[in-house]
C-alpha cells in the first residue's frame with residue numbers, strides 16, 4: 001500500500017518516517033497483513049536515502065510492528081497496539097467549520113429518517129418503505145449487471161448523457177405508458193438517483209431560495225427537509241379523505257408536492273375532483289406540481305385513478321417515480337417526466353449535481369425491463385403484498401375498538417388510526433416495542449407541525465404472511481397495555 005508521510009526539515013528523517021508509519025499502524029490505517037513499499041521505492045518517493053527508510057523499518061521490526069520475509073517483502077504484524085477490525089479511529093473533534101443548515105437537524109421526528117442501515121433483521125418488521133428484499137431475483141440481476149461489465153459493453157463504462165441511459169429512458173417511457181397511462185416521449189424522461197434526487201432537480205430548475213413550497217400534512221419528510229435545506233419556505237397543507245385540501249394552499253406557493261395515488265402515509269388516493277381542482281389551481285397560480293407516484297405499481301383492487309400528469313392540460317406536472325419499491329432501495333434509481341419547457345433546465349441541474357446516474361446499473365435495468373423480468377417481478381410482488389395487505393386489514397377490521405385502519409388499495413404500507421385523544425409519539429412507540437421484536441412507525445413522525453391524530457403506519461414490505469398475526473398481536477399487547 002501507499003503510505004503518506006510528511007517530512008519536515010532535514011533533521012531526524014528516519015525518526016519522522018518511523019513515527020508516522022507507527023501511528024498509521026496503531027490508528028488502524030494500516031492493517032495487519034498489509035505490505036509496505038520496498039525500501040528503495042519508498043525512499044525514492046520521499047526523496048530521502050534508502051538508508052533512512054531502512055533504519056525506520058528496522059526499528060519498527062524490532063518493536064514487533066513489521067516483519068520482513070524473503071520474497072514477500074515487509075508487512076504489518078498483529079500487535080497488541082493494532083486494531084483488530086482495521087477500522088481507522090476517529091480523531092478528536094476539532095473546532096473548525098460548523099454546518100450552517102437552514103433546518104433544525106435536531107428535530108426529534110427526523111430521528112428515524114434516513115437511518116435504515118443495515119435493515120434490522122427483525123421477525124416482526126412493520127417498518128414503512130421497505131420492499132421485501134428476500135424475494136428479489138438477485139441471481140438474475142447479477143447476470144444483468146455482469147453483462148454490462150464485459151468489454152463489449154464499453155459504453156456503460158464511460159460518462160453518459162445527463163438525461164440517463166437512452167435504453168432505460170425508452171424502457172421507462174414504455175412501462176409508465178402501459179402501466180400508469182403516462183404517455184410520454186423518452187426524451188422527456190430524466191433518470192435520477194431515486195425519487196429524492198428528482199425533487200432536488202425540480203427545485204434547482206424551478207425555484208429560487210425563499211420561494212414557497214406546499215407539502216402534504218402529514219406527509220413524506222425527505223422532500224420538505226430537502227426544500228428547507230435549499231432555503232425554500234415550506235408550508236404544510238392539511239389532507240382530508242379526498243387528499244390535499246386545495247382550498248387551503250397558500251396563494252404564493254410556487255410548487256406543490258403531492259402523493260395522489262397513495263397518500264403518504266395515510267394511504268387513500270386523491271379524488272378525481274380534487275385532482276382537477278389542484279390542476280386548475282396550479283394553472284391559475286402559475287405553480288408547478290410534483291406528482292410522487294412512488295409505489296402505485298402495487299395496486300390490489302379497483303381501477304387506478306388517472307395520474308395528474310395525464311389529466312394536466314397546462315404543462316404544470318412533474319411526474320416522479322422510483323425503483324426503490326419495485327426493485328431495491330439500494331439501486332438508487334428513479335425518474336422524472338417533465339413538460340418540454342423545463343426538461344433542458346432539469347438536465348442541466350442533473351449535470352451539475354452529479355453528471356449522470358451510474359450507467360452500469362442503468363443499462364442492466366434497461367435490459368431487465370426489456371426482457372420482461374421487471375413486469376414479472378412486479379406481478380409476483382403484487383400478489384405477495386396483496387396477501388399481506390388483506391391479512392392485516394382483516395385482522396385489524398376485527399379490532400376496531402383499538403385501531404381504525406384507513407382503507408387503501410395499493411402500496412406496501414397502511415395507516416391505522418388510534419382513538420381520538422390517544423397520544424402516541426415516536427418515542428412512545430419505540431419505548432413500548434423495545435424488546436418485543438416488533439418495529440412499527442408512529443404516525444406522528446410524518447407531521448411537520450403539531451400532530452392532528454395518532455396512529456400507526458404499518459409497513460408490510462418486510463414482513464412475511466406467517467409472521468403478521470403474531471406481530472399484530474404483540475403490537476396490540478404492548479400498546480394496549482400502555
Ligand SMILES: Cc1ncc(COP(=O)(O)O)c(C=O)c1O
Nearest residue numbers: 129194195196220264294322324
Ligand atoms: C412517498 C415516497 N416517495 C418516494 C420514496 C422513494 O424515494 P427514493 O426513490 O429516493 O428511494 C419513498 C420511499 O420511502 C416514499 O415513501
